[in-house]
Amino acid sequence: xxxxxxxxxxxxxxxxxxxxxxxxxxxxxxxxxxxxxxxxxxxxxxxxxxxxxxxxxxxxxxxxxxxxxxxxxxxxxxxxxxxxxxxxxxxxxxxxxxxxxxxxxxxxxxxxxxxxxxxxxxxxxxxxxxxxxxxxxxxxxxxxxxxxxxxxxxxxxxxxxxxxxxxxxxxxxxxxxxxxxxxxxxxxxxxxxxxxxxxxxxxxxxxxxxxxxxxxxxxxxxxxxxxxxxxxxxxxxxxxxxxxxxxxxxxxxxxxxxxxxxxxxxxxxxxxxx
Amino acid sequence: xxxxxxxxxxxxxxxxxxxxxxxxxxxxxxxxxxxxxxxxxxxxxxxxxxxxxxxxxxxxxxxxxxxxxxxxxxxxxxxxxxxxxxxxxxxxxxxxxxxxxxxxxxxxxxxxxxxxxxxxxxxxxxxxxxxxxxxxxxxxxxxxxxxxxxxxxxxxxxxxxxxxxxxxxxxxxxxxxxxxxxxxxxxxxxxxxxxxxxxxxxxxxxxxxxxxxxxxxxxxxxxxxxxxxxxxxxxxxxxxxxxxxxxxxxxxxxxxxxxxxxxxxxxxxxxxxxxxxxxxxxxxxxxxxxxxxxxxxxxxxxxxxxxxxxxxx
Numbered sequence: 001x002x003x004x005x006x007x008x009x010x011x012x013x014x015x016x017x018x019x020x021x022x023x024x025x026x027x028x029x030x031x032x033x034x035x036x037x038x039x040x041x042x043x044x045x046x047x048x049x050x051x052x053x054x055x056x057x058x059x060x061x062x063x064x065x066x067x068x069x070x071x072x073x074x075x076x077x078x079x080x081x082x083x084x085x086x087x088x089x090x091x092x093x094x095x096x097x098x099x100x101x102x103x104x105x106x107x108x109x110x111x112x113x114x115x116x117x118x119x120x121x122x123x124x125x126x127x128x129x130x131x132x133x134x135x136x137x138x139x140x141x142x143x144x145x146x147x148x149x150x151x152x153x154x155x156x157x158x159x160x161x162x163x164x165x166x167x168x169x170x171x172x173x174x175x176x177x178x179x180x181x182x183x184x185x186x187x188x189x190x191x192x193x194x195x196x197x198x199x200x201x202x203x204x205x206x207x208x209x210x211x212x213x214x215x216x217x218x219x220x221x222x223x224x225x226x227x228x229x230x231x232x233x234x235x236x237x238x239x240x241x242x243x244x245x246x247x248x249x250x251x252x253x254x255x256x257x258x259x260x261x262x263x264x265x266x267x268x269x270x271x272x273x274x
Numbered sequence: 275x276x277x278x279x280x281x282x283x284x285x286x287x288x289x290x291x292x293x294x295x296x297x298x299x300x301x302x303x304x305x306x307x308x309x310x311x312x313x314x315x316x317x318x319x320x321x322x323x324x325x326x327x328x329x330x331x332x333x334x335x336x337x338x339x340x341x342x343x344x345x346x347x348x349x350x351x352x353x354x355x356x357x358x359x360x361x362x363x364x365x366x367x368x369x370x371x372x373x374x375x376x377x378x379x380x381x382x383x384x385x386x387x388x389x390x391x392x393x394x395x396x397x398x399x400x401x402x403x404x405x406x407x408x409x410x411x412x413x414x415x416x417x418x419x420x421x422x423x424x425x426x427x428x429x430x431x432x433x434x435x436x437x438x439x440x441x442x443x444x445x446x447x448x449x450x451x452x453x454x455x456x457x458x459x460x461x462x463x464x465x466x467x468x469x470x471x472x473x474x475x476x477x478x479x480x481x482x483x484x485x486x487x488x489x490x491x492x493x494x495x496x497x498x499x500x501x502x503x504x505x506x507x508x509x510x511x512x513x514x515x516x517x518x519x520x521x522x523x524x525x526x527x528x529x530x531x532x533x534x535x536x537x538x539x540x541x542x543x544x545x546x547x548x549x550x551x552x553x554x555x556x557x558x559x560x561x562x563x564x565x566x567x568x569x570x571x572x573x574x575x576x577x578x579x580x581x582x583x584x585x586x587x
Contacts, residue, residue: 125334
């Protein structure tokens with residue numbers, strides 16, 4: 001990827017963060033930490049890698065994305081709005097009565113959402129189902145999925161992991177948003193998942209560790225490698241910072257999973273992201 | 275034509291025919307394809323009939339993902355593992371997301387026989403029935419199953435099929451016409467209605483004969499689709515007979531008795547007596563033994579019918 005493209009995607013990531021802070025800030029509370037950590041990966045997928053058409057969100061043979069950590073819905077909504085799946089003003093309706101943007105992803109409510117998610121562990125299984133379906137239909141699509149690090153404590157994630165390698169789903173590229181915090185504390189203290197890379201390797205996956213999960217070029221390179229996998233699904237481990245890019249959210253640390261955002265904080269964050 | 279076939283053979287045969295005509299149909303098992311007969315599909319359809327191993331949660335959500343891709347997955351296991359074990363995956367990935375997945379649970383209730391209490395689902399209808407928007411179907415025999423499967427595949431939405439899997443007396447004739455949301459009037463009567471599902475229809479038929487000998491005319495209605503229940507048929511019959519007995523191979527809490535009573539208290543309050551599992555777990559034994567022990571025989575239905583009739587005002 002050339003420098004100009006990297007610069008474009010970096011700017012785009014900053015813009016998406018502004019939209020996230022704005023939508024959650026206007027509501028006053030939300031899953032802001034885990035929405036800010038996977039932004040670069042979403043930007044690489046939606047602005048560079050995925051075969052999609054915002055004018056035709058149900059296009060046959062399109063690539064798909066499943067936000068298995070469904071509470072990061074607002075991050076995905078910011079991307080979808082910016083891509084033109086729906087009017088950007090809808091972001092102001094987040095979690096308000098009758099909204100098409102509920103806190104957790106809902107394929108029946110939101111244009112551009114490929115799968116409903118919210119009960120952790122299920123989205124990665126759904127992604128396995130889609131990757132298998134794509135093989136049956138022979139439509140050459142790639143299926144992308146974002147799994148949370150805390151979510152990886154769910155047993156179903158490892159059922160799905162076994163299944164994807166057994167079926168040789170090389171069209172499945174998953175990410176772990178390894179931001180190291182969950183609601184009750186650090187992931188390692190709550191219920192350790194390390195060594196995560198070795199676990200996925202042992203389950204038969206092609207594992208790529210991205211040391212800086214906010215580095216556009218590194219993420220893009222990992223996806224490119226994943227796409228070339230001969231017969232294994234790919235897990236890209238993104239070492240991220242929960243709340244990345246907004247100082248008061250980063251500073252809240254473990255408390256930033258679902259936190260209030262004051263009007264003053266919203267404005268301050270928007271200024272930081274200018 | 276199905277007299278001498280096990281219901282699982284019929285299941286595999288009909289699914290095979292459907293897979294041939296419709297490329298969207300997929301059959302997924304969790305290490306019970308041999309027990310459920312669906313292993314027979316693997317040779318002909320290696321891509322569309324496959325196993326996910328003993329991982330039912332994954333099976334359910336994999337199916338939801340495939341349904342989101344436009345396929346029509348049938349997933350199967352024994353009844354408890356096809357329902358209570360994966361209740362959340364059914365509720366969220368399948369039903370909440372309105373995915374077109376068909377769930378097959380075999381060996382319901384006491385029919386799990388020598389697998390015993392751990393494998394006897396007495397609660398599956400209750401668990402699944404409280405999830406908004408899912409259809410629950412329980413076939414009586416191989417004919418009804420064979421007629422129902424293509425209709426269920428055609429219906430665009432999640433369906434739970436709760437089925438006996440071995441050989442069972444055939445009740446319906448080959449020209450039987452199946453309607454998914456319409457209960458079947460099996461025989462007309464005027465003193466009491468026996469609302470029955472699954473293997474208990476056979477007991478209800480025997481009970482009706484016994485009642486006839488005592489001068490009581492029993493109407494038999496087969497509620498094959500327990501959700502959404504055919505309210506019209508339930509109310510119409512209750513209005514006519516003024517008393518009801520529900521006959522089910524399930525806990526009397528949450529199953530057919532609850533479904534029928536919910537309709538009747540709303541629209542036509544008549545005495546309702548329940549024959550079924552009286553709120554306890556199962557145990558190892560053959561069905562005939564358990565039917566007697568749990569008071570689920572034709573004689574128990576007769577007794578309940580007489581009690582219901584005596585309660586009429």
